[in-house]
Amino acid sequence: MANFDIIMPKMGESIEEATITNWFVKEGDKVEEDDVLLEIATDKVDSEIPSPVEGIIKKIFFKQDEVVPVGTVIAVIGLDGDDSPVATEEQADTPVEERSRSQENEVKESKSMDEKLSSGKSRFYSPLVKTIAAKEGVSQDELDSIEGSGVNGRVQKEDLVKYLEKRDGAKAGSVAKAEHPVSEPQKSNVPVTVVSGEGDEVIEMSRLRKLIAEHMIRSKQTSAHVTNMIEVDVTGVVNWRNKVKDEFLKREGVKLTYLPIFLEATVKSLRDFPQINASVDGEKIIIKKMINLGIAVSLPDNNLIVPNIKDAGALNLTGLTKKMNELASAARSSKLAPDDISGGTFTVTNFGSFQNDIGTPIINQPEVAILAIGAIKKKPAVIETEMGDVIAIRQKMWLSLTYDHRIIDGALGGAFLKKLGDYIESFDPHSGNFKL
DSSP, X not given: OOOEEEEOOOOSTTOOEEEXXXXXXXXXXXXXXXXXXXXXXXXXXXXXXXXXXXXXXXXXXXXXXXXXXXXXXXXXEEOTTOOOOOOOHHHHTSOHHHHTSOHHHHHHHHHHHOSSOOOOSSOOOOHHHXXXXXXXXXXXXXXXXXXXXXXXXXXXXXXXXXXXXXXXXHXXXXXXXXXXXXXXXXXXXXXXXXXXXXXOOOOOOOHHHHHHHHHHHHHHHHSOEEEEEEEEEOHHHHHHHHHHHHHHHHHHSSOOOSHHHHHHHHHHHHHHOGGGSEEEETTEEXXXXXXXXXXXXXXXXXXXXXXXXXXXXXXXXXHHHHHHHHHHHXXXXXXXXXXXXXXXXXXXXXGGGGTOOOOOOXXXXXXXXXXXXXXXXXXXXXXXXXXXXXXXXXXXXXXXXXXXXXXXXXXXXXXXXXXXHHHHHTBOTTTSSBOO
């Protein structure tokens, strides 16, 4: 029987590498099928990797905190009674596909990926490192000169980022000396030095908080953000939900909140305005066929993650409610799968859960719009009746739509938001359906 290779799995469309955050086994340990071997982290999600087979851990090639390209052998499990030799560390450092590929195909692939930047005989560069280097104009000589902190001196993403910060900081300094240091704007990638005072508490950002910060800055640098707002009357929604919530909980086993109703209205509006359910690829606009609704979930550590409901248009109110609760529960217990947080096409964030009225959310790239829902509050409102206008107490709520002004003009963004408000206000408190 052959040894079984444990491979660094593909964790999403754009994920090229992952960090090993914890090993739960060591060499010589016996493992059963589905026993958790290790925990890995990407810039999107943390995941536990279970063992697909029963056997003995014969070799572990990478240590905790090392960054490993997807497709790379990270460990070997010996099946019962197996005496097959274990691959060397050099062999394990090469993805399985490359080890089985002919030399001719390796040369062709290397040229097609990048003719300027390549991995030498003594040094391997992951696709992510080469992509960043090419984007930032790092030459092959520069890349080869960077001191790597990975296994066998490999250059990791963090090594390249630190090098770029120093290089760009030096360039900014020389420009300031040559020209006007006071009037020159500071480059966004040069960190601002802050001195802490006596009694100040200094807290190191968590890995997730660093990723969120980077994602938010990149979004603002990518898109021209514009926000429209509208106040809607949700009295019909409130009355219907109050009437059926106890029966719904008893029948379906989950609580019925207002959010699934607003999600259903959002799906209807996205069908009417498909340009809002889109992404930008360079100078091309990609209109998404599937509506994958991202739901911003607040985590116990005050961080945020956005899993998405796949093909939300195929679900009814009950289906949306159950899927939303399932994703929120998985997010708060760190049980989300990579697929749960990739492929979103439109995001909804609920400010109302914190009793906030209005906000201007940041677009979740590569999407082109995000909806914020405010708190529902009783307000006096003018109501038109057959007997004339009257003032009545109504349940009101603000909706905020932030959109990418590169491809969505104010007329389109405003029309979408107005249509969404019309759907919500048309909700029938007797039938539980939208009249529009």
